[in-house]
Amino acid sequence: MLDQRSTAILTQLVNATSYLPVKVLTERFNVSRRTIYNDLEKINNWLKEQGLSPVQQVRSAGLIIDNETKIIIPKKIKKLEPWHYEYSAKERKSWLAIHLLGRDTELYLDNLMDLIRVSRNTTIEDLKVLKEELVKFQLKLEFDRKSGYTIIGDERSKRKAIVYYLSLALPDQTWQSLVSAFQLLITSNKEAETTLFNVEQLKAIYAIISESEKILQIHFADDVLHSLSLRFLLFAKRISKGKIVDIEPVEKEVLIETKEYKVAQFVCEKLTNIFKVAFPEDEILYLTTHLLSAKIQYSEVALSDTSNFQDLAGIISAMVDDFQKYACVLFQNRDLLEKNLFMHIKPAFYRIKYELEIENEIAESIKEKYTEIFLLTKKIIHHLERFINKPVHDNEIAFIAMHFGGWMKREGTTPAVRRKALIVCASGLGTSQMLKQQLEGLFSTIDIVGVASIREFESKDYDVDFVISTTQVAKDDQPVFIVNPILTEAEKESLLKKVNSLFQTSQENKSIEGLMDLIKRHADIFDESSLMKELKLFLNKASVQKVTVKKPNLANLITEEMIQLVEHVPNWQEAIKLASVPLLERNWITNNYVEAMIGNIEKLGPYIVISPQFAIPHAKPEDGVNRLGMSLLRVKNAVPFSANSKHDVNIIVILAAIDSETHLKALTQLTNMLSQSTVMDKLIASNSKEEILKLVASR
Incomplete structure (x- = not known):
């Protein structure tokens, strides 16, 4: 039986113009190689049942389907019988919600069993999970002998649930494959299909929204275009039953002024012809919020033309300011960065404001692979939260982080290739954590993704490049290195050589x-x-x-010889020169770098004062950095960096960064440390380097 992912993988293989490496599929679907091979087994079993050639694998190239089979598969998928498709637990829950929110007739347990094609007990368990989850939308799942299962709550909450469960239920495919999958996934009950969904109506709505793109001079992201088509279809059906949303008067005044409102009027006029039902003004405004919140792939409208969003443009500028401060980078083409961020954050603003939550698994991948950039973005998101007056979900933060990370790469930074390792230990949590600390200090470009017991390792699959174990274990597809819980220097050197040799190109x-x-x-x-x-x-x-010098800790950089304590300096320029001395003496930076730091402040203002009493002067690596370093100057009597007292500084840390990535770990520790007022007070009051070193070592 196929399921959502195996169907999506099959579609990828059909659309591939040449061999498709397994690694590409693992990254695209964010799963392990073993999971991909399990899905391939399902696919080949299904292909065999259809009398088609299986997927072929060529060791050095990847996976491929012969051209004759490629031509036949789309027709087979379109005609696929319901019993050939197996819903995942997430899909079952989502389709239950969608059917219940779009129902025209009573739905009892037997009806729901037929719709998701599982047993009575499984359907009951799925309904329990759904009932618990609906609480976050302020909705209740109830059962009545006369009316069957119903979802109770206000209309706007139900619409939010529709948006969320559609994002979980629908495969991420091209429009044609989506329509084919949609015809398959809806139901095995033809009568229910005509009452809940109509594929011809769906195609008509897709065309209407595509036409609206031309009016707005934008291109929606493909997945959003698909989702909007389905949302508007379900919304129209609810309106035809008299289920109407209410829009607050204050919101109406704002929404009516947008271009999207004019387009929503156009869309609703077209939908009226399809569904033969009038769209009230509040519903036109409600569709406006969905157009405003839709992700954009491309826009012909320049940032300077968005006069109605100057406040939001100011928020984005403040976010970029803070990101540059905390990451210690200066974006060379900042105007273009802000324009691209605006294209993303404007619809995000409306998604957050109107609580149109969409599930997207890529967010977890971003948080995992680009941890420092995600944490930096989370640090600056307060600007947007204050503007909207609502918290920003991690999913939205991750996408903003993706923009910053992409821009850092565009500026010329290529992050080091990172590997994933698992620790297997039979001696308990204490021993495994001790080994983990030693290994994290030894490897800087390897992430220890977890610790497992022998039983866990043998019974589960782990998506890692290699395993470090304190006892003899083995798996065919993963290299294993056996070590002692306490590593000697010789063992460390030996392990480094072995691991490095493993990944030698x-x-x-x-x-x-x-x-x-x-x-x-x-x-x-x-x-x-x-x-x-x-x-x-x-x-x-x-x-x-x-x-091993990659991404050092704060304590590795701020050492005794990098610390200076003075009572007074005449001005901020002299303070920067004095703070730079330890780095200059060791030739880690040049005098040009010192002049560049001073020049940046003269040009841009005291942007390097990132919190009360603390400044972190820096310039670009190419301005004169020979080696990564930090130096700390404590000035007892605060030195002013501007006429405003909020720019009076006691602690100056010079950062000499060699790129946009390597210093982020130490910088994150430093900013976290100095964000605590008690720590800052202790630093200013310190009378010896030893006191400062103790504070640094405690991070």
Whole structure:
């Protein structure tokens, strides 16, 4: 039986123009290789039942389906019988909600069992889960012998639930494959299909919304265009039953002034012709909120033309200011960054304001892979929260973080390749945590994703590159390194060499072979294999030493020789020069870098004062940074960085960053430390470097 993901994978393979690597699928669907292979088994079983050729795998290239089979599959999917498709638990829950919110007739347990095609007990369990989840929408699931199962609550809450459950139920595919899947997924009950959904109506609504894009001079994201089509279809059906939303008078005044309101009038006029029902003014305004909140792929409207959103543009500018402060970067094409952010944050503003929550699994991936950038974005999101007067969900924060992260890469930063490792330990939590701390200090580009017992490791699948264990364990598809719970220096060096050798690239192997050829031309080699081994170990050691300086802790950077304590400085320029001395003396920065820091402040103002009494001057790496470093100056009598007393500073930390990524871990620790007023007071009152080092070490 196929399910949502295996159907989506099959669609990807059909649309692929050449071999599709398994790695691409694991990243696209955010699942493990083992999960992809399980789905491929389902796909091949289904293809066999249909009399079609299976998916072929070529070791060095990837997966492929022959062209003849590619032509037949879309027709087969379109005609797929309901019993060939298996709903996931998430899909079952979502379709139950959608059917109950769109029902025209009474729905009892037997009806719901037929709709989601599972047993009585499974349907009852799914209804329990749904009932608990509906509470967050202020809705109740109730049962009555006469009317069956119904969802009780106000109309606006029901509409929010429709938006949310559609985002969970629908596969992320092209429009044509979505329509095919939609015809399959709706129901095996043809009578229910005609009362709940109508595919021809859906296609007509899709065309209407596509036409509205031209009026707005925008392109909606593909998944949003699909979702809007289904939302408007369900909303229209509810309106035809007299289920109307109410819009607050204050909201009406704002919404009527938008271009989207004019487009909503156009859309509702077209929908009236399809459904033969008049759309009240409040419903036109309600559809306006959905057009405003829809994600945009492209806009022909420049930021300067959005005169109605100057306040929001100011909020975005403040967010960029703070991001630059906290990340210690200066975006070279800031105007374009703000324009792109505006295109994303404007619809996000309406999604948050009108509580149109949409589930999207990519957010978790962003939080996991780009932790520092996500945390930095979370640190600046208070500007938007104050503007909307509502908290911003992590899903929205993650998408904003994705914009910042993409821009940092555009500025020339290429993050180091990161690997994932699992610790397997039979000696309990204390021992495993101790080993984890040692390994995190040893590897800077490897993420320890978790700790497992032997039983957990043997019974579960883990999406990791390798395993470090305190006892003998084995899995065919994962390298395992056996270590002692307390690592000696020799064991650390040995483990570094082994891990580095594991991920040595083919280019590095070619370099060693080339070096061997060079040696042969000028010397006699008595033991070629031993020399090759020694060269690999030597070159790996050099590479490892370079890797271990990545993303150091705050305590690695602010050491005793990097701290200065003075009573007074004449002005902020002299304060920066004095604070830079430890870095200059070691040639970690040049005098040009000091002048660049001062020049930035003269040009941009005291943007480096990121909290009361604390400043972190910095410039671009290319302005004169030779090595990553930080130096700290404590000035007993505060030095003013402007005429405003809020810019009086006692603690100055010079940051010399080599790129936009490596310093983020230490910087996050520093800003967290100095955000506590008690810590700041202790720093200012410190009479020795030792006192400051203790505060730094406690982070």
